[in-house]
Amino acid sequence: MVRVLIGAVVVAIIAGVIGWQWSVRQQAAMDRQQQQINDLQQQLNRAQSDNADLRAKLAKVQDEETHLAAENNALNEAIAKSRLTGKAAEVPPLPYPPK
Numbered sequence: 001m002v003r004v005l006i007g008a009v010v011v012a013i014i015a016g017v018i019g020w021q022w023s024v025r026q027q028a029a030m031d032r033q034q035q036q037i038n039d040l041q042q043q044l045n046r047a048q049s050d051n052a053d054l055r056a057k058l059a060k061v062q063d064e065e066t067h068l069a070a071e072n073n074a075l076n077e078a079i080a081k082s083r084l085t086g087k088a089a090e091v092p093p094l095p096y097p098p099k
Contacts, residue, residue: 082088
């Protein structure tokens with residue numbers, strides 16, 4: 001009976017040690033995953049910030065493109081008028097430098 005009791009205590013101690021090691025490994029894995037989540041969240045925040053900056057810059061460039069296209073059309077019209085009339089047409093004022 002004593003042997004059975006000692007065997008049961010030894011098995012319980014071994015099971016406790018194995019369970020403790022397993023829980024330590026699980027906690028370490030959870031800590032690593034949490035760190036990865038935090039790193040990815042920081043990358044996402046940086047990417048979203050960069051995206052907002054790039055969208056603002058793109059809007060500025062598209063606005064400038066629209067202005068330049070309008071000025072180009074005005075110059076083309078002035079050239080066409082000068083070709084038809086043989087006189088140098090009045091050139092619309094150009095903003096310099098471009099905004």
